[in-house]
Amino acid sequence: MRGFRLNGHRVLEIDLQGGSVRAATGSMIAYTGEVTFRNAGLGGGDGLRAAIKRRATGESVALMQCSGTGTVWFAKDAMDVVIVELDGDTLKVESEQLLAISDGLRTDVAFAGLRGASSGQGLFTTTVTGAGAVALLSAGGPLIALEVSPQFPLVVDPDAFVASSGRLDQTFVTDVSWRNLIGESSGEAFSLRFDGTGVVYVQPEER
Numbered sequence: 001m002r003g004f005r006l007n008g009h010r011v012l013e014i015d016l017q018g019g020s021v022r023a024a025t026g027s028m029i030a031y032t033g034e035v036t037f038r039n040a041g042l043g044g045g046d047g048l049r050a051a052i053k054r055r056a057t058g059e060s061v062a063l064m065q066c067s068g069t070g071t072v073w074f075a076k077d078a079m080d081v082v083i084v085e086l087d088g089d090t091l092k093v094e095s096e097q098l099l100a101i102s103d104g105l106r107t108d109v110a111f112a113g114l115r116g117a118s119s120g121q122g123l124f125t126t127t128v129t130g131a132g133a134v135a136l137l138s139a140g141g142p143l144i145a146l147e148v149s150p151q152f153p154l155v156v157d158p159d160a161f162v163a164s165s166g167r168l169d170q171t172f173v174t175d176v177s178w179r180n181l182i183g184e185s186s187g188e189a190f191s192l193r194f195d196g197t198g199v200v201y202v203q204p205e206e207r
Helices: 047-057 114-119
Strands: 004-006 012-024 028-039 063-074 080-093 098-102 106-111 124-138 144-148 154-156 161-173 191-202
Touching (some): 012 028, 063 098, 124 161, 144 154
Antiparallel strands (some): 004 012, 012 063, 080 161
């Protein structure tokens, strides 16, 4: 969506021209013009099927529908914001890191595999599909985009993972020695491994 832009690195600015966007509930910090706000519902604005699926899986996403004509500014917990453009592809994202999505994009729930079971973050993750802009949040500094190729698989800390896109296979690695070196050996130590072709987004601060 052409109306998505950054105002500094912690504020998202969106121009509305009679259309609508969905944003994290409570993230609006200012607006001008004639804009209305309403709860997008349990399904994140994607209908009854999405609502039922989210209730069944426990993967919630709290979004509000912002409609009208004007300019709206969004921010959350002084976190950094990055805009990712989708062109018919799918972005898998931690729901709490989702700030806003442009009109026409669809959200859904996808199985996250054993990453969720091991980390306690749940077995499912939010997906955003279609063509448009997505605004993501990053704690501790700007989001880092890391390329993955068949020759160079990527291993990341699950507490730093924010989102991924592309043709990627996600698995987990339990033989993680680096956690022992920083005194985090309690519980099950593991990391996420991504193979294939795509991009993985991580934040500088762990959850």
